[in-house]
Structure formats: structure tokens, C-alpha cells
Amino acid sequence: MTDQGAPMLGVLGGMGPLASAQFMARLTLLTPAERDQDHIPTVLWSDPRVPDRTAAQRGTGEDPLPWLLRGISGLEAAGCGAIAIPCNTAHGWFDGMVAATRLPILHIVDAAAEELARLGLRGGRIGLLGTEGTLAMRLYQKRLDQRGYETITPDDAEMTRVVSPAIAEVKANHVREAYEPLMEAAKRLVARGAHAVVLGCTEIPLGIAAGPAAPFPIADTIDALARASIRWHQARQGA
Structure with a gap:
């Protein structure tokens, strides 16, 4: 019944x-x-x-x-x-x-923290991709810091040149075009010592999923x- x-x-x-x-x-x-x-x-x-x-x-x-x-x-x-x-x-x-x-x-940030824990990461350096608004409001940095994570983000130039245009591509339904710039930005965070990358904008997982899988842990916020x-x-x- x-x-x-x-x-x-x-x-x-x-x-x-x-x-x-x-x-x-x-x-x-x-x-x-x-x-x-x-x-x-x-x-x-x-x-x-x-x-x-x-x-x-x-x-x-x-x-x-x-x-x-x-x-x-x-x-x-x-x-x-x-x-x-x-x-x-x-x-x-x-x-x-x-x-x-x-x-x-x-x-959604608490959900992302649970996802990191599910991936076996309960602290340490974490990369964060998101919109300029999310990063400026420090939505992730505030809540993840309280859980023992150190959050690193793209610099202003990377946001302007790579991340924000890629998010705009997804919003325009050009999902495949977003893959390479988003993966480039994620790899840069890993090169700076991130143990995983949080996809802190719900357009970003769509772009990341449009190409080969990342060779490092990804926390998809969707x-x-x-x-x-x-x-x-x-x-x-x-x-």
C-alpha cells in the first residue's frame, strides 16, 4: 500500500x-x-x-x-x-x-561537507570552484573552516578568464564548451595542494561531467x- x-x-x-x-x-x-x-x-x-x-x-x-x-x-x-x-x-x-x-x-555547504567525509576527507586543504558571489560571501570558507578544512579558491584573474565564462556557458546550454576551462581551474587548485575540489556552483558539475573524469576527488554539490x-x-x- x-x-x-x-x-x-x-x-x-x-x-x-x-x-x-x-x-x-x-x-x-x-x-x-x-x-x-x-x-x-x-x-x-x-x-x-x-x-x-x-x-x-x-x-x-x-x-x-x-x-x-x-x-x-x-x-x-x-x-x-x-x-x-x-x-x-x-x-x-x-x-x-x-x-x-x-x-x-x-x-548545501553542510551537504558538501558530508560529501567530503563520504570521500574520506575530514579535513585538510580543499579547492573550491564557484560563482564570484559565492566566493565573495565566503559561504564555504566560513562553514568548512569550522570543520577543519582549509579552503583555497581561484584568483581573480582565473575567475574572470576561466571560471565565470564557463559557468555562463552552462547557463547558455553550451555544456561541452565549459568542460576544458572548468577542468583547467580544478587542476590548478590541485596543483596548489588541494586534496579534493568542491564544485560549489550547481552549473559546474554539468560542465565537469561533459568530458573525461577528473583524476582527483570531486565533491559534486548537486x-x-x-x-x-x-x-x-x-x-x-x-x-
Whole structure:
């Protein structure tokens, strides 16, 4: 008999749409299931109209928080029991979102830390690729430092020349074109002593997956958030 009381996961997406679609695919593929009814009931709110988060962080764009709260209200109304946000930079407004909802919001950086631990890395030097906004807000550096990691990032020139254009390629659906620059940036971090590279923008795993696998550990934040969502669901099922 189907469990009609199974808690629904809310996904606040659209930032960008392809990353949200990939999150849904990975959530499905990573869930231990033998039939449709074993999967996590999920509501995806994919709204690409949310203002650019990096521009907002720079002070040159519209505040995305009202749009994020609109999505959260929609997920609340749909009866969701928790929210996952497959966009790293949106977590710069995490406190504002948490203050506006009764629902738990799974933090993508905490999910990434669990992914690093799953890979056998519980400290040490970690490379981080992300948007300019994510790096400037130090979303990863603050939380990972507390867990014993030393986080290193590309320099300004590498961000301008390599990382930001590659993220823009993925957002424009030019996924294959993003592979070489993103892999170049990741290899530079490893050359500087990183034991693993966190893909701290949900567009980046799409680009990295478009070519040969990396010869070093990668923490994919889409997969990390999907696994955190599965753990939340399993905990609720066992409650």
C-alpha cells in the first residue's frame, strides 16, 4: 500500500533551470528504490526569473530574497516538509529564508561537507570552484573552516578568464564548451595542494561531467544535496 503520509521534499530551483533538472535526475538515481513508490515525493518550484544572485551580492542587481520567499511560500502551500535549494549562491540569503519559514532548509555547504567525509576527507586543504558571489560571501570558507578544512579558491584573474565564462556557458546550454576551462581551474587548485575540489556552483558539475573524469576527488554539490535530501527523507520515514 502506498504511504500517503510520506513527507514531500520541496525544491526551490530555477537558478539555473538546467541545474535544477539535474538535481531532480540525481535525486532519483541516487535514491535506493525498486519501484515508483519507493522514491521521494517532490515538488519542484523552478523559477528562472529570480534575479541574478552574484549581481545582487555586488550591489549591482535586484535583491533576490522576495523571489526566493515567494517560492518558499509556494512550497509551503504545496505541503512540503523540507526545502532543498540546488543553487549555491542563493544560500547567501539563507538566514532570511530560514526566518521566513517553519520548514527546515537543507544547507548545501553542510551537504558538501558530508560529501567530503563520504570521500574520506575530514579535513585538510580543499579547492573550491564557484560563482564570484559565492566566493565573495565566503559561504564555504566560513562553514568548512569550522570543520577543519582549509579552503583555497581561484584568483581573480582565473575567475574572470576561466571560471565565470564557463559557468555562463552552462547557463547558455553550451555544456561541452565549459568542460576544458572548468577542468583547467580544478587542476590548478590541485596543483596548489588541494586534496579534493568542491564544485560549489550547481552549473559546474554539468560542465565537469561533459568530458573525461577528473583524476582527483570531486565533491559534486548537486549529488551532495541530493544525498542530504535522501537522508532527510529516510529519517522522516523512520520517525
